[in-house]
Amino acid sequence: MTNRKGTLIVLSGPSGTGKGTVLKHFFDNYADDAVKLSISATTRLPRDGETDGVNYFFVEKEKFENMVQNDMLLEWASFCGNCYGTPKAFVDENLENGCDVILEIEVQGALKVMEKRPDAAFVFIAPPSMQELKNRIVGRQTETADVIEKRMETAKWEVQNISKYTYAVVNDDADMAAKRLKTIIDAERLKVEKNNFANLNG
Amino acid sequence: MTNRKGTLIVLSGPSGTGKGTVLKHFFDNYADDAVKLSISATTRLPRDGETDGVNYFFVEKEKFENMVQNDMLLEWASFCGNCYGTPKAFVDENLENGCDVILEIEVQGALKVMEKRPDAAFVFIAPPSMQELKNRIVGRQTETADVIEKRMETAKWEVQNISKYTYAVVNDDADMAAKRLKTIIDAERLKVEKNNFANLNG
Numbered sequence: 001m002t003n004r005k006g007t008l009i010v011l012s013g014p015s016g017t018g019k020g021t022v023l024k025h026f027f028d029n030y031a032d033d034a035v036k037l038s039i040s041a042t043t044r045l046p047r048d049g050e051t052d053g054v055n056y057f058f059v060e061k062e063k064f065e066n067m068v069q070n071d072m073l074l075e076w077a078s079f080c081g082n083c084y085g086t087p088k089a090f091v092d093e094n095l096e097n098g099c100d101v102i103l104e105i106e107v108q109g110a111l112k113v114m115e116k117r118p119d120a121a122f123v124f125i126a127p128p129s130m131q132e133l134k135n136r137i138v139g140r141q142t143e144t145a146d147v148i149e150k151r152m153e154t155a156k157w158e159v160q161n162i163s164k165y166t167y168a169v170v171n172d173d174a175d176m177a178a179k180r181l182k183t184i185i186d187a188e189r190l191k192v193e194k195n196n197f198a199n200l201n202g
Numbered sequence: 203m204t205n206r207k208g209t210l211i212v213l214s215g216p217s218g219t220g221k222g223t224v225l226k227h228f229f230d231n232y233a234d235d236a237v238k239l240s241i242s243a244t245t246r247l248p249r250d251g252e253t254d255g256v257n258y259f260f261v262e263k264e265k266f267e268n269m270v271q272n273d274m275l276l277e278w279a280s281f282c283g284n285c286y287g288t289p290k291a292f293v294d295e296n297l298e299n300g301c302d303v304i305l306e307i308e309v310q311g312a313l314k315v316m317e318k319r320p321d322a323a324f325v326f327i328a329p330p331s332m333q334e335l336k337n338r339i340v341g342r343q344t345e346t347a348d349v350i351e352k353r354m355e356t357a358k359w360e361v362q363n364i365s366k367y368t369y370a371v372v373n374d375d376a377d378m379a380a381k382r383l384k385t386i387i388d389a390e391r392l393k394v395e396k397n398n399f400a401n402l403n404g
Contacts, residue, residue, distance in 0.1 A: 187389030
């Protein structure tokens, strides 16, 4: 089997559900060289230790607007006065090279990607329960009661969209969840449409 | 997560591709109690050591015809004067109980199941190459040149249908192939539609 096509894996879920930890376990323990994490473009300034092209593609506001106008972003959103988006070029180049690309984005962004890339694998990282999600957000002790309430409202809306996703991974244990993500990626690689069987039909 | 729905896994591929060996490795090394192998109904007589309800459901010709007329078979075919078919009841009862059911059938039968059960996972067990398939059939030393030629003609037609399948597993090594089958089943279990997330939307 040669000329494998990569899979776009869109990973999202409520804030506090542990997406980042799952991804860390995944890249530390289960990923091979053929899986890449998508790098977002942003208009915000680099923080200490952040490198352009590694953590983010840091771009000027004008450049970002240009990317939006020229349809160079798969999805984008603004947050706290800064813009964040997913450059298509990085995603498509990797897919064409046979690499899978993981996109970690908000549910709202994922819904937009569903329209543009229905062939992607959409993975919802779910909390074991809404109470457990609340416990985790409260446990951080960084948020006011108001913010917690607002987060839970958003989480409820996000969870209502779970049926639009292909797969759901319950994050009861981050390492187990990372392993399940690995299973999904391995199965996607076995899809007929991702492989070239010209050697059998020659 | 409770009330999981099972997945129907339809497994086929050319004769000589090693489906039986892959399934043996799978059930010996990778299957859990929630995966069942579908049992066919047949009009042929039991051979020594075969048990009704284990190897086959042995039925009279009249009973078989009745099952066909009452749409009780997912697919059926006749071979060497005997009829073979897949009873729907066994499949559906297991799926409803949250078990996955593997159906090992000919490509022709699988194409019929695609129409009736498009939500099943269709797995094509492929040879590494057509030459390797021929080597395996010749290696058995049980077939005449005529039969080998006919088998290869059928195999060519079967392989042309690979694009209709969901997944393809190349059987270069039976244990590796069994592991890939396990990956597919595990990923299907993570599909949102197979799980009940009512506890999150309550």
